[in-house]
Amino acid sequence: MKVALVDYGAGNLRSVANALHALGVEPVVAGGPDALADATHLVLPGVGSFGDCMAELANRGLIEPVRAWLAAGKPYLGICLGYQILFDGSEETPGVAGLGVVPGRVRRFTEREGLKIPHMGWNSVVPRHPDRGRWAGLGCEPYFYYVHSYFPVPDDDSVIAAETEYGGTRFAAAIELPHVLACQFHPEKSQDAGQRLLRNFLGGQ
Numbered sequence: 001m002k003v004a005l006v007d008y009g010a011g012n013l014r015s016v017a018n019a020l021h022a023l024g025v026e027p028v029v030a031g032g033p034d035a036l037a038d039a040t041h042l043v044l045p046g047v048g049s050f051g052d053c054m055a056e057l058a059n060r061g062l063i064e065p066v067r068a069w070l071a072a073g074k075p076y077l078g079i080c081l082g083y084q085i086l087f088d089g090s091e092e093t094p095g096v097a098g099l100g101v102v103p104g105r106v107r108r109f110t111e112r113e114g115l116k117i118p119h120m121g122w123n124s125v126v127p128r129h130p131d132r133g134r135w136a137g138l139g140c141e142p143y144f145y146y147v148h149s150y151f152p153v154p155d156d157d158s159v160i161a162a163e164t165e166y167g168g169t170r171f172a173a174a175i176e177l178p179h180v181l182a183c184q185f186h187p188e189k190s191q192d193a194g195q196r197l198l199r200n201f202l203g204g205q
Contacts, residue, residue, distance in 0.1 A: 001202065004030040004039035006066070006082070008056035012188065016045045016079065019188035023199055033065040041202060042069055045188070046081020050106065050150070051093030053081045063099070070101050070180065077201050078182035080148060083175070086182055087152050102175065103155040115167040118149040125173045125185065127162040134181050134200040135162070142193040144173070144185035151184055 003020060005027040007013055013029065020027050020043075027043065028035055036042065044066070046053060057063045070076055070086075078086055085098045090106035098106075109117050122143050127135040146164075151171040154160060161176035164184075174183040181201050187194030 001025065001041065002039045003027040003041045003043060003202070004036050006042065006044040006057075006062065007031040008053060008060060008062065012045050012047045012079075012186070015186075015188040016043060019195065019198055022195060023202065025202065030062075031060060033061050036065050036069060041075045041077070042066070043077045043079070044082030044085075045079040046084070048081060049092055050081065050084055050090040050098070051096040053085055054093075054096055054098065057085075067099055067101070070099070073179045075201070075203075076180045076182070077198075078180070079186060079188070080184060083182035083184055084150065084152055086175075086180075087154070090150060092150050101180075102152075102159060102177075104153050106150045106152045108150050109167060109169060112167070118147055119166045120147050121145070123164050123166060123185075125162045125164050127174075128160065134176065134197065136200055137196050138193055143190070144183070144187065144193055145189040146185050148184055 003025055007029050017027055030036055084106045086102045087098045087104045087106055088100050089098050091108045123146055124141045125144050126141055130140045159175045160172045162174040163170055164173040187197045
């Protein structure tokens with residue numbers, strides 16, 4: 001197994017790398033396409049803005065290699081922005097195209113009195129198929145850690161793997177495709193539940 005951790009200059013690489021280390025995995029930091037050549041798993045974490053993320057991926061020659069990776073059906077884990085950029089675009093940066101792998105757009109929480117934005121802290125997640133596949137061993141309502149103001153809205157409801165509610169808005173906390181797991185929360189900051197999800201993504205290693 002070779003796990004490539006995509007570096008676009010603003011991702012939370014250290015925390016994700018540490019979480020992988022705890023599972024006995026030594027990731028390779030991928031700052032360019034060459035590092036993906038013989039990787040078996042791709043992890044794209046995210047901190048920052050949608051537009052900056054896409055710009056940096058373009059600057060490093062990573063957009064087409066990541067698209068090709070996804071098209072080839074290889075294992076991909078997207079965290080926070082690594083989840084959002086799978087979609088067509090985001091209200092955060094109008095006019096900037098995402099990878100367009102999953103039809104849909106990224107929306108911002110609606111401002112209203114008493115609602116704190118960004119959504120920050122622990123929140124429960126309701127998997128659609130608990131204790132199955134990548135969610136095995138997590139139970140019916142595990143807790144994960146969030147820091148975000150935006151969330152994806154898939155056009156196809158069937159890709160949603162888990163949901164969370166915040167401020168009266170129910171949103172797709174995670175999506176799944178056959179070789180893709182992408183989540184708005186941060187498994188690397190989510191203690192035992194996060195470690196279990198990472199282990200399941202890696203195939204139980």
